[in-house]
Amino acid sequence: MRLRARLSRSQTSLGRGLLSVLSRENLDDQAWDEVEEALLTADVGVGATSEIVERLRTRTKVLGTRSQGELRALLADELVTALQPDLDRSLHTLPTSRRPAVVLVVGVNGTGKTTTIGKLAWHLRHALGYSVVIGAADTFRAAAVEQLEQWAQRSEATFVSGPPGADPGSVAYDAVVSARDGGADVVIVDTAGRLQLDDKLMIELEELKSQLGPVEILFVADAMTGQDAVKSAEEFHKRLGITGVILTKMDGDARGGAALSIRHVTGQPLKFVGVGEKPDAFEQFHPDRAAQRILGMGDILSFIEKAEEAIDKKKAVEMQQKLLDNEFTLDDFRDQIRQLRKLGPLESMLSMMPQVGILKDLKNVKVDEGEMNRVVAIIDSMTPRERVNHMLINGSRRRRIAKGSGTSVQDVNQLLKQYTQARKMMKSFSGGGFLGKKLGKMKLPVF
Template identity: 60%
Template sequence: MFENLSEKLQRIFKNLRGEGKLTEANMEAALREIRVALLEADVHFRVVKQFIEDVRQKALGQEVLTAFSPAQQVIKIVRDELIKMLGSHHARLRFATEPPTVMMLVGLQGSGKTTTTGKLARLLSREGHSPLMVSVDVYRPAAREQLSVIGRQLGLPVFDSPASDPLELARAARREAVLSGRDVLLVDTAGRLHIDDQLMSELEQLKKLLTPTEVLFVADAMTGQDAVRSAEEFHKRLGITGVILTKMDGDARGGAALSIRSVTGQPIKLVGTGERFDALEPFHPDRIASRILGMGDVLSIIEKVEQSMDQRKAEEMQRKLLENDFTLEDFRDQLRQLRKLGPLDSLLSMIPQIGPFKGLKNVEVDEKEITRVIAIIDSMTPEERANHMIINGSRRRRIARGSGTSVQEVNRLLKEYAQMRKMMKSLSGGFLGKRMGKIKWPPFPGLQPPA
């Protein structure tokens, strides 16, 4: 899902990257392409229209941010608007103040109601709730048996009785929930091929009887605009409180996911991503937007870095790296900058797991270690910080004493620092040097730049 859209948007941004300035002309061209990309992804035309209009307004009203390139500015606007289109925030399931909370799952035939009832029961029970499930689908043979089988597989209770009237079944199930101290009642309802009056009035009666906290419309993402249309219909008749999009693991173009919130005004609360019972996830608008734009949370990293590091200092640091002029003092500054960014683990987790960053997420960051290293450098004299070569044995002993560490730790730091300089030197001959145009590449004819 989203692969196509994602690819197209990335191409559009790449083209913009080549432009020096954001003008009305290149902005309009980009907007046209974004519009086509969204329509091709099966996003509802009204939603597309509004989206393009909002992006245009923002882009034109934008003050010039020198720190960002035109492409970056547009990416940021598109991302913000995408998140808005998807509902801004993660919408949680709500619970009644007085148990049991009743949640009704409604939707067209085969959309995944029964499977999702099981998944939801599992999720809730993992979160400490004690759900009871009931199927009020008295029409399809074996529909209720299907839910019972799921309940047995999950080891979670399913209410059943010989009753053949949906309302009677629902009433009895709620009584059972109260008596057995179950705090959530999940009601799996019957589906129809098309929306018909009889189904709707039955659902209306069920809603009146049960006063559910959640009426969750279960929509099959694979059906594209049909899912959007029926969500709209259900909402008009029944008043839904949220949407669960199933089969997001399929190869649908994703338009339903992108339109359903705007069209119904109701949030997508959960998404089903497979047939297994653990394949139900909360829906996070910001994560989906980033996934579509293919950039992890790079933008928020940019924001954070921008906030805490002034541009000049960064340029100075870059120069020093290139000229192999990176002293222990600079090293300490860098570590302090890093710390200003907040917990390193959370910073690392925002980096997309691609290319050179693969595996970075699992790096253990020891904040105490950073504090120790800073303490060691603090205990050096300015001369020592400027030139690590003069730090001999007696100086090392003094530094260790001053920083409350050991000579071994001082040795280790100096060794690591030396390795880092060496690494930077080789980097500066590579892509950094090439970018800065200071060092000619290739240094030897026929040598290829490092990948």
């Protein structure tokens, strides 16, 4: 769903830089060198950069394109083409009548492989409805096994492990047997990683592949490591023939160009991205949406999808009527905050908006999630009568609320002041004045 804040923040500057160069009157060799440099700085890689620049040179010359809008569309089209939108990005996890589908997950240490397996299990279980077994075949890292077991519990997956130092093949075999005997649909097998690639690791993985016959071999890459991730992906693909890539840490300081470069060197699709720590912070990769966000064009489709998932339509309609009738209580205020929190980190949601016009600075907005928690705590510490009628809240009640919520009287006063101001503003939109009459006739958008 969301290719998150950093993909928007850093790539927006990339998009602006490219547009600035490409809209020059004279696109000489120096200008094209600057385009190449901008792409390379964003971790796009030499091979992918050469392809993109060559196509851009040809198309801008043939089309005579110079306007910002035309160039933005042209750039987006080239980035989408580089990511090969026609590649199959689905998970081939349908079990057969004889055995469950086996997914082998590979990658170097420190890329977020263990967390990714947990999220993948959650996705298979909760989004696709599969029953899942996780096999901990990385038997030399006790901490990884413990973390994986915790993820298995969170995702409601069966967990299979062996003693420290056990043969990885034996653990993987036990996981498949457990899935077959228990009627599970999918087995996800974790594998050993290394800080540096070595031949012993690759031989071990090749043996696992031969033994298990996996339907998917998914390579986990840390988007923040740039060209290091690209080199690792290329090596793993040469030895194992990976079937897809999952990019992690796309909510951090990743420049995102590695996505283009990994696709270029492996020819395999980017299937998912990890965009946070929560189990559901795991989204399908959409080339067109990624290209739009790289160029500061936003990701409205993902924004709408996220809102539709999180917002109760019936409650939204009821809230619209309360706003029009000026019956918005502190209970409603708290419920709205809870609805917003279901959307995920608000900075990530704001980053999905187009970075143009009056919206161009949204990417710089900092949302204090702690402040939202304090507001909810303060309202929770009120009595039902106080939440319905804030005028009851006198000095002694404010002290009680502050103590119960672990905040200060000043915090309570500030919340009540903001709430009162909001009600006054809403009153100006209710039936009385010109704005109220207009608003009353409008059908407000409801996700």
